[in-house]
Amino acid sequence: MNRNETVSEIRVRYAETDQMGVVYHTHYLVWCEIGRTDHIRSFGQSYAMLERSGVRLAVAEAEIRYAASARYDDVVRIRTRVVRVQSRAVTFAYEIARVDDGVETHMASARTRLVALDDDGAPRTLPSGLKQRLCEALEPAT
Amino acid sequence: MNRNETVSEIRVRYAETDQMGVVYHTHYLVWCEIGRTDHIRSFGQSYAMLERSGVRLAVAEAEIRYAASARYDDVVRIRTRVVRVQSRAVTFAYEIARVDDGVETHMASARTRLVALDDDGAPRTLPSGLKQRLCEALEPAT
Amino acid sequence: MNRNETVSEIRVRYAETDQMGVVYHTHYLVWCEIGRTDHIRSFGQSYAMLERSGVRLAVAEAEIRYAASARYDDVVRIRTRVVRVQSRAVTFAYEIARVDDGVETHMASARTRLVALDDDGAPRTLPSGLKQRLCEALEPAT
């Protein structure tokens, strides 16, 4: 348990399953977005507010490894942490697990690198306040 | 066959199936949107251009009846026609069928009523050019 | 407030928005599914269990009217109630509202008719236990 990670929970929707009987693989990346939204919210500012202030965080790279399959109605826990902060980008890492009777089963690990864009979609630096909070979240737990 | 209807075809994506082994029901309404986009394109103007000119068509009502299930990799045909034109709204009707070896199997019928909005999301009248084309499409085939 | 209605809440995901800046219209019907899943869960049996026991509820008809638009990060409340029970089908009605500081703003009303299918996708009657619970939920609040 990382002191700086945030924890989000969702329940798998029927709409997220596919005919293999498990969750279609791209939805895990939607859950990652929920994780990083909650992580940013823990700084005291929502991503929605951030976007209205003229800063967008666009996914520039994503990678994910699947270990087990989520199923309909599963309770899924997403643990999100900041693993790298650059002047114009931030990288989040995610651990995704199914939770049953309090027991977690690891399902997937993912990383996404996000770049800051202005209202016109041009690259910009991260706002200093956000960058500071991301850097603090990055510090190793003590 | 209605002279004024347009015909669109798509192939069912794996992502559109659910664990019942068939297409998740809301995706048919996404196909309807493809149908009406193609219908508008047949007027010589894309919906994308229309939106850039400051007119949005937002779905105000939708209804759909399912008769049979679409499956992964099916070729699906969407027949789209205009059934009502008002000063600020237009209603499209859709017939959705699976096509196999040239034989159509009816799968669903739907209707959507769209209202015209300006860039700020306020109601507005349909542009006169668009309205005229929609009214012409509405005329009974002779 | 209907004594027999159930209340579900979700937060709008970024993935659910479209370039109009609001939620894409079909996602409201996904939220309805969350509503009816929670409604069935309130009977003491999950829909997931129901499906494993050989009963599927497939959407046969859906209709929805939109009054206002949901936006990213909105908290959305779905009120679900049973409005009709037949031997092989059940109809749910939904009221969808945005909640802000405890104030609800009505966004959409929907209905879906679901038919019972067996494992092979053939029509079947509703299991008697489920039908009884649905009929009880149907009774007017006193």
Added chain:
Amino acid sequence: MNRNETVSEIRVRYAETDQMGVVYHTHYLVWCEIGRTDHIRSFGQSYAMLERSGVRLAVAEAEIRYAASARYDDVVRIRTRVVRVQSRAVTFAYEIARVDDGVETHMASARTRLVALDDDGAPRTLPSGLKQRLCEALEPAT
């Protein structure tokens, strides 16, 4: 141009956009699936048939880098090739580009590693016929 790559084309759906005004990032991975489905179809057997014969290809790893954004109504071209074949897995690579007046603009590069599963979701070897075709597709163009 690789002799062994296959080319797929889709048109961006409104449902695929998000409020940033561009395609939501996970949909590119859905397009990759369309690419590999077409690639497998080029062997003379559809993935749908493969699945009915008891072989499923489940995504075990995915990575994607975004260079430019796709927009509503863009025509998108997906070039798919096989880059690694193992006894129980195959890795595909994808180049995704927007096409406008015949000119391609690179938008994203992706890779997905798929593992073969049987009907019960247990790992299995690739069927020998499929493996042979994948290995042939892997050969450098001459």
